[in-house]
Amino acid sequence: MQQIYRLVYASKANIDLGTTGINPEVSRILLKSKSNNAKRMIGGVLYYADGYFFQVLEGEKEKVCDLYEKISLDDRHSTVKILTEGYMSKPQFSNWSMHFVAADSSIRQLLADHAFNEFKPFDIPLVVIEKMVTVLSNNGAYEREQNTDTSAGLVTKMKSFFMKSKTA
Numbered sequence: 001m002q003q004i005y006r007l008v009y010a011s012k013a014n015i016d017l018g019t020t021g022i023n024p025e026v027s028r029i030l031l032k033s034k035s036n037n038a039k040r041m042i043g044g045v046l047y048y049a050d051g052y053f054f055q056v057l058e059g060e061k062e063k064v065c066d067l068y069e070k071i072s073l074d075d076r077h078s079t080v081k082i083l084t085e086g087y088m089s090k091p092q093f094s095n096w097s098m099h100f101v102a103a104d105s106s107i108r109q110l111l112a113d114h115a116f117n118e119f120k121p122f123d124i125p126l127v128v129i130e131k132m133v134t135v136l137s138n139n140g141a142y143e144r145e146q147n148t149d150t151s152a153g154l155v156t157k158m159k160s161f162f163m164k165s166k167t168a
């Protein structure tokens with residue numbers, strides 16, 4: 001069985017998508033992606049928030065890398081950088097297409113839980129990038145972790161410790 005190759009990159013958008021992500025240029029990208037990606041059997045998701053694109057491309061390695069090369073030359077974005085790539089045991093995205101998500105509340109919550117109030121993909125650690133991909137592949141379903149030991153979790157714990165010691 002052929003293994004699935006997954007490439008995740010982020011870039012700075014050169015087009016203004018505002019807060020809604022609605023832009024005729026994005027519609028053109030998606031229209032193109034839907035027909036091209038189906039032919040190449042590539043699946044994934046395109047996320048946009050705070051002036052950045054974040055895209056997951058999944059499929060046969062050569063096809064994914066060729067498409068990435070092409071996308072990286074597109075002047076509708078710049079500073080195109082791979083965040084992670086490699087073989088996966090199974091696909092995370094079921095359709096050979098390109099699903100678009102803009103400034104999703106579950107993603108914002110996930111990032112806030114890791115002390116990121118803005119989407120700055122180049123600063124986000126790989127573990128959080130992986131969680132983002134999982135949320136995007138689950139149609140935005142995000143189960144918040146209990147007893148998180150992330151910096152945001154620690155700040156919350158410290159705050160509650162000081163509140164308790166003040167009232168004691």
Ligand SMILES: Cc1cc2nc3c(=O)[nH]c(=O)nc-3n(C[C@H](O)[C@H](O)[C@H](O)COP(=O)(O)O)c2cc1C
Nearest residue numbers: 029032033036037046053055070071074076077098
């Ligand atoms: C952020 C971003 C994501 C894109 N994603 C895809 C994609 O998933 N598939 C695709 O075919 N083109 C995508 N494009 C468009 C490509 O850069 C390129 O314009 C297109 O593939 C050209 O297709 P053609 O050779 O059939 O004319 C994307 C462009 C941008 C700026």
